[in-house]
Amino acid sequence: MVRENMKKWKRAGWMGAVLTVLFSAAYITVSAAGTQEKEIVYTSMSKSLMDTSGDGTKDNPYNRFEDALANVADGGKIYILASNNAVVNSQGNDMPLVIDKEVVIEPEPGAERAKLYSRAAGIVLGADVTFRNIKLAAADPYHAQIFANGYRLSLIDVSREAGHRLLDVAAGSLYNTAGVRLGPEPGDFGEVLIQGKQSEFGNVYAGSINGRFDSNVSITVQDISSTKLGDLYGCGAHEAVFDRDNWFDFTEPPSPEADAAAYPVTGNVAFSLDRVFVNKVDGTGAEGSVGVTFSTKYMEDNLMLLNITALTVKEGTLKPQALTAAYAGKVNMAVEEGGTLDLSTAGNIKAHDFIGGGKLVLDKNGVLKIEGNVSGRTVFETSGGGNGYSGIALENHTYIEAPAQVRGTFSFVPYPTQSGFRLLRQEDGSWKTVKDAETPTGITIGYFSDDERKGDVSIIWDTFDPETESPAGATALANPGYHFVRWVDIEDNEVSTQEHFIPQPINGVYGEQYYACFESNTYTVGFLANGGSGNPMPEQQFVYGESAGLSANVYTRTGYIFRGWSTNTDGIGRIFSDEESVQNLTTEQNGRVLLYAQWEKEQGSTETDESETNTEETESEPETQDSETTEPTEPQETETQETETKEPETETKDSETQEPETQETETKEPEREEPETKESETNKIEPGTKAPGETGSNPVTPAKISLAKPKIKIQKKRKYVIIKYKKVKGADGYEIYRSVKKKKGYRKIADTKKLTWKNTRLPKKTLYYKVRAYKKVKGKKVRSAYSAVRTVRIK
Known part of the structure; x- marks a missing residue:
């Protein structure tokens, strides 16, 4: 009996052992204390694990976390009382806790932190789940991971309780050593968000433990201080091997061992590192692309980037300790304005495409070979520079090799003692440092189109002797449907509005490149x-x-x-x-x-x-828009382009609390098929004309109607989906369309004034949804453009 109790103490941790001794609860099945699902439930363990009491209110919380989970509504919240914390009992047979509802788990309102003790062998998701401001106390060392299982797992300021297991995170699924998946069917897209300075986890795997993962994966890590995160892998891993029967060994079991060959990820993997400290990102095992996006406030010089296909530096200085490309290929590189990519310690690097905008640093002996396209304008320096100056550069050294036809440029400010140095582009496309005294007498000027879809130029390179010749210039050639507007220099200054442009020197100096600009007709x-x-x-x-x-x-x-x-x-x-x-x-x-x-x-x-x-033509052509108006019109509101920066919110507080539409059946009226194409941003009633449906001989001048296209989100439930969209200013209602094909076959399934709508009776297919707003004017609908298409897969 003593031997058994000591084993339980080792396996379950001190909290689990105390509970085991006090309550003798070896295995408790999940049985809800009630059947009514609630949007908000409270849980706090103050009684025996055998006790299933509580109704989920704050005054009478569920004693067991499993009961809170069983009774919370899909899309609801579980509040943990900070006074007594919450406990997950062992699920038996080394099984994990399954959370198959979209739910947020966080402390009760007003509390900063709450604890969740778990005796289960890991946590596996069957829906999108968020943990916020939680201390996890994991007692069981087996399956010591949290598995997104193809869903969205958000871990916001989630840390471990002192003396308990450091959990790893996997975007994929959990399998036992026999290859049997434990938990529900995986979702379509594995997403992991780890955010907050208090976050603390082990390794993060894009794949599964003990199995492969067939999905795309996104892993985002934000604002984590110090070394509170392990390595990031683009594959799955083997379960850690340790002596589970040695009760006296309290050594932390090792993290699962990454195995790209046995447990690959068949899709694309995207890592986003935003103001975090990690040692390694290894993309080995991702059979698709492996992209890394990096931002930092300070210089990061410890990161190893292995076997990736794309690297973007958005902010700060990244000086990778190592940088290798997947599949023995080349890395696509991008350095945005405000970012610096320092490759001075990474050796000679081969890149496929290079998108500039920030700063590139190489060792004074280094070479960056670019085999694809180069775009943007990049500051180039050698290592050791500062205050806007490059470090010491070698004479007549080629620092950048690139194809001759690329458009990108590199600027260079030499070290003060090398004031005579210049970085000049050669006719073969390479960039080489030369002294002023060695500058060739021939000058080369490049001519390019700002958008090759809209037009081209007659020649790309123009070489001449400035002592005896003048540049020949180039002619802008617009493609059908477009027209030439102007020529600009490298700084976007307009230099000519004539199609044929001959550069002129400014203070005796010719520009290096000029761009022909075109616009749509x-x-x-x-x-x-x-x-x-x-x-x-x-x-x-x-x-x-x-x-x-x-x-x-x-x-x-x-x-x-x-x-x-x-x-x-x-x-x-x-x-x-x-x-x-x-x-x-x-x-x-x-x-x-x-x-x-x-x-x-x-x-x-x-x-x-x-x-x-009657063959006589009696119909007159419509009036042109030059007709005079009798009233001023209101300024037209235009929709801003969607970028990563959030646009100002137009949704009112009332719209956030509207209940979902309870309509259960689809609209019976057949609708025409709607091809999926880009819509105009506004619909207007022109001034000086009659509104649709208006009668009478006197024209009226209604204000212009402008509706922004809705921004929608799809929430997948077990038997239905909910379409949500933000309130569009001025809209009277919204039309919802659905299709089984992304670009055609859309039929209207709802016309509603509410901001949410439930779609039931779904076919087991991939479904595509889009929404447009409308405003009724004189009995007619003036519609917005369609929203972006959102996809959901019904199994």
């Missing part, structure tokens, strides 16, 4: 009733290269059904459906395209088709 589309009647539709402006939906038809014709638009009165050629998204109807700048309504006679109609008996 604009054109208008007019709408003719073609036998129908109704207020004339205003012309609509389009931009070449961009898709936008045609204005909704307002014309009618007695006895006929509207079937769309055509560029011909008889409909020969392509027919455009009502509000169809179109693009590139003409390449002409300020061009004008006329669309004619197409009509189909209703069955049984006795109306005479006047177009067949």
Whole structure:
């Protein structure tokens, strides 16, 4: 009996042993104290593990954490009372605790920290889960990991309790040594977020423990101080081997051993390191791409980056101790403005593509060989520089090798004692340091397009002797649908608006590179009733290269059904459906395209088709937008481009608390298929014209209507999905569309005023959703552009 109790003390830790002795609870199954799921529940263990009391209120919390988990609603919160903490009992047979609901686990409001004691063999997710401000006290050394299992695991200021296990983290699944997966079916995308200065974990694995992982993975680590995190791996690992029966050995078991060959990750892996200290990122075992994005406030010179395919330095100075490419290839490099990539200790590096904007540092003997494209403008220095100066550079040394046709540039400020040095681009594309006295008499000037999709230049390089010759210059050549605007120098200063540009020296010095700038043509589309009647539709402006939906038809014709638009009165050629998204109807700048309504006679109609008996053209073209307005219009609001920086919130507090739509069935009305293309950002009622549906002879001038496209989020539940979107300013309602194909086949499934909608009765397929807002004007809908498409896989 003594031997057994000592074994339990070793296996479960001091808390587990005390509870074992006091309550003799070897294995407790999860049995909910109640059946009513609640958005918020409280838990705090103050009684025996055998006790299933509590109703989840703060005054009467669930005694067992398992009961709190069983009774919290999907999408709810579990609050741990800071006074007595929460306890997870052993799940029996070395099984992990399974959390298969989307839930947030955190201290009760007002408390800074709470403790969660666990006697389970690990934690495996079956939904997106967040731990916040929690101390984890893991007693069982077996499966001492938290597994995202293909879902999103957020660990925000989560640390370990003193004297307990240091947990590792895996984005993949948990398998036992026999290859059997423990826990629920994995999700589609493994995401791990470790954030906060109090966070403390061991290694982080993109894959599974004791098994492979077939998914893409994202691992983000933010704001972790000191050395409170182990190494990061792009693969899975073997379960740690240790003597589980030696009760007197209190040595911490080793972390799982990464094994890229046995336990690979078949998808892409992305690591994001934001103001953290780690020793190693090893991408070995990721069969797709392995990208590392790095930011720091200070210089980081201890990081080893092994077997990666892409590196981006966003902020601060990264001086990797080692940098190797996956698959014996080359690394795509990017250095953003405010970032410095110091390769002075990494040896000679081969890169595929290089995107500049910040600073690149090489050893004075170093060479960076770039085999792909070079873009942006990068400051170059050798090691040992400072205060805006490079370190000592070698004479006539090629520091950067690149293809001759690339557009990127490198600037260089020599060390004060080397004031005569320059870094010059050679005709073969390489960059070489030379002294002024050795500068060749021939000058080479480069000419490039700012966007090759829109136009090109007649020549790329122009070499001449400044003593006897002048540069020949280059001609900007716009592609169809685009037009030339201006020439600019390397600093974006306008130097000419003529298509053929001949550089002129400024203070006797020619610029090194010039760029031809192009813009998209604009054109208008007019709408003719073609036998129908109704207020004339205003012309609509389009931009070449961009898709936008045609204005909704307002014309009618007695006895006929509207079937769309055509560029011909008889409909020969392509027919455009009502509000169809179109693009590139003409390449002409300020061009004008006329669309004619197409009509189909209703069955049984006795109306005479006047177009067949009267060939005289009686319909006038729509008014152009040059017509005078009688009232000022409100300034049009435009939607800002989506970037990593969050745009200002327009959602009111009331919108955050609206309940999900309880509609259970899909709208029966069949809808046309909506191709997935880029939509125009605004829909307008032009000034000086009648609003759709308006009657009478006097024109009115309503204010312009501008609706931002919604920003949506999909939450996957077990038997349904919830579509959420932020409130769009000025919108009266929202139309929700769904398809089983990303770019076509969309049908409207809901028209609602609420900001959430539940979609049930789902087919077991990958589903695509998008939403657009609308405002009713004179009985007609003015719609926004479609939101971005969101995807969910239903199994």
